[in-house]
Amino acid sequence: LKRLGFSLLETLVGMALLSTLLAVTFGLFQWGSRHSALAAMRQGLQSDAHRIFASVDGALFAAPRETLDVLQRSAGGRRRDALCAAALSDWADAALYDPVTGLPLWDRYVVFYATQADPLGSLLRLQLDPGTPCAQPYPAFPGTLLSEAVPSATPLISRVQLLASERVADFRLERGADTLRVSLRLQSGSVAPGPSRRTESLEIRHSVALQNELR
Amino acid sequence: LKGFTLLEVVLACGLLGCVMLGLIALFLQLHAGSVKSANLTAGHYFAVERLQETLAPSAPWPPAGSRESGIYTLDAEKQTTFYHQVSVTALNPQSDYVQVRVWWWNGQRSGQGILSTSTGRVRFRP
Secondary structure, eight states: OOOOSOOHHHHHHHHHHHHHHHHHHHHHHHHHHHHHHHHHHHHHHHHHHHHHHHHHHHHHHHSBGGGOEEEOOEETTEEBOEEEEEEOSOTTOGGGBOTTTOOBOOOEEEEEEEOOOSSOEEEEEEEEOOSSOOOSSOTTOSTTOOOSSOOOOOSSEEEEEEEEEEEEEEEEEEEOSSEEEEEEEEEEEESSSGGGOOEEEEEEEEEEEOOBOOO | OOOOOHHHHHHHHHHHHHHHHHHHHHHHHHHHHHHHHHHHHHHHHHHHHHHHHHHSTTSOSSOOOOEEEEEOSSBSSOOEEEEEEEEEEEEETTEEEEEEEEEEESSOOTTOOOOEEEEEEEEEOO
């Protein structure tokens, strides 16, 4: 008699093999997709950090050190500091340079600050055009400038930039004699909920040389 | 009914195993690459920070010894330890080359290559 189909033993062995392979494959892909999500988060944090430091460096390298004002603030045990420094609205405008000395006639302030939301705040950059010469620290800093919500543009605040939205755990500013130390800790959301949740964090410590002077 | 021979089954399992191993190696490489990238970013900024602090006019000269710092670069719970060393090479009577080398360790290095970075600048003697 010719045998048809598989025996019970063959079927059981086949099913056991298949289920083992499926378990390994799904486990592998779950691990891979989790780490791929983590890698994407890390990449996002790094590109945020590069963008933020490009903006902070650009403002501080140019700013005259006499106009720099640093405000240290705490939120839930974490530092969410703020800084304000003078700037020039248009570096290519000859009218914004003193015809005798050639020095810039500072006409703008830039403000960087982290909001105090818990657990993660946002980082904002404000551009202030007070309409008067900016040859000293901004007299009304911080005043009502450092609002928790993203402020709207006003005649004073000519531009608002959201540099990081609800990602800032710590924004620390320490002023030295010739440098400003900036420490920024960005944090992302979790990859997986439950006990395997993992929060990615990237801390950058940076120092900007304050080279410019008013005269 | 003609089924598979033992040799065919073993070959099929071996092939599948090779594909799986390849995938595991790929995932491990991607993981190591993203870990190194995060540490390298923090390490680069740390090296620039140390260089700026070393070259600041008010900083002591010659520069002080090495220092280590714990920085959060991956997990929000665990820090990576960064070390740095400043070396000064005299170029001529007027100038020196100041180099800051930073290296780090977080307990894993598999597939990550060299875990260090450096940056430098010429310093003209006052």
